[in-house]
């Protein structure tokens with residue numbers, strides 16, 4: 001399946017089966033804002049839980065917090081977001097369409113790389129390699145101009161490559177301008193007295209401003225971490241790629257506070273630990289890669305992305321950043337409050353250094369769905385057949401067990417409901433008695449339910465049921481009394 005088709009089919013599937021809907025759909029939607037439906041919200045919650053437990057439950061020295069979305073406006077001055085959190089953008093004068101400059105240039109590089117693939121397939125290796133070199137050079141030049149904030153250079157690069165607007169088809173561009181990504185609103189009941197505040201563009205700052213609160217009340221000793229999940233908001237100029245780039249999204253961030261000088265070691269530690277976490281979901285290492293940042297953000301002394309091979313190609317799902325003491329030092333300066341730690345091991349006061357792991361929950365949902373979505377051709381010599389299956393890691397599946405009585409009579413629904421009553425306190429179950437068993441299985445495949453159990457007449461005789469496995473579609477008979485234990489064991493997180 002072509003990747004573009006895969007993305008479109010996945011979006012359609014998510015809507016059809018109650019995973020993800022466009023926000024305010026009956027009003028024609030709100031761009032780059034999405035709602036999670038009955039199965040999507042379960043999947044998202046399970047991913048969040050897995051991350052949260054991996055961080056807090058599985059580490060003695062990491063604790064979680066839940067800070068407010070609204071924060072004092074000076075927080076965003078201190079963090080650098082008021083001055084630096086912006087993307088260069090350009091408008092087409094004819095269509096009035098706005099573009100992110102780096103996306104326009106990356107788009108051209110992508111086109112050249114696709115042409116290189118075609119040339120290679122046609123046996124013209126020289127052409128393929130020169131196209132790839134051209135694309136790599138364009139990306140490198142773009143990155144350099146972006147890092148230098150060279151807006152004139154970026155505009156010249158767009159014009160010299162004859163990049164045109166996809167709507168008007170013209171190259172009638174405005175100058176490149178910076179566009180701050182933070183949403184602002186007002187706090188206070190009386191308009192004249194209201195203060196402008198921002199919806200947080202990242203959850204990290206809620207951790208930094210609570211660093212001493214948590215360290216003191218939790219009697220935490222360095223090295224230690226503070227984890228948080230929650231909503232973040234960015235007015236992305238061009239939102240694209242379904243839930244990959246949203247204006248309202250959720251982050252899962254952990255700031256790890258370390259002794260100055262030990263940050264490189266911890267950075268390497270967390271790089272490895274986070275990749276292990278991804279692979280623990282049963283995903284092949286070939287679907288992931290690291291992308292080390294060459295040009296670093298103003299606060300970092302090392303940074304990399306964990307990239308996954310999404311239907312649109314390799315893209316960032318998580319960032320690991322060695323943030324130095326930039327944030328705490330800056331908050332100390334702006335607030336006038338001391339944010340130092342006394343290290344009894346070395347008898348010294350210092351501002352800790354920080355290594356951050358920052359992952360987008362929605363991007364992780366998209367990753368898991370892209371990985372799990374399969375269209376399978378099950379045709380045999382005499383029958384055409386196919387199915388869509390979500391091969392989700394069982395611990396993340398919205399429903400763990402579907403219980404299906406073969407018929408609506410003969411006491412089979414009662415047996416099924418008894419089984420649900422037994423299992424329900426342990427994991428999420430689903431009961432269905434309509435339609436043929438085959439159709440019911442297919443509906444469970446489509447939402448990723450790893451186990452289906454069918455209650456039939458034999459159950460009444462010998463206390464056994466048929467259990468059917470989602471991925472292999474094989475079935476076997478097991479004791480009704482064992483179902484709860486088996487499903488629980490194979491779907492729990494730890």
Ligand code: ATP
Nearest residue numbers: 236244245246249316317318319358359360362363
């Ligand atoms: P990008 O380069 O894709 O804009 P970023 O480098 O700005 O991302 P960070 O600020 O490092 O992202 O945020 C950490 C994580 O938050 C990202 O790895 C991503 O998973 C998630 N994230 C960031 N922006 C968005 C968004 N607009 N929609 C969904 N997830 C996002």
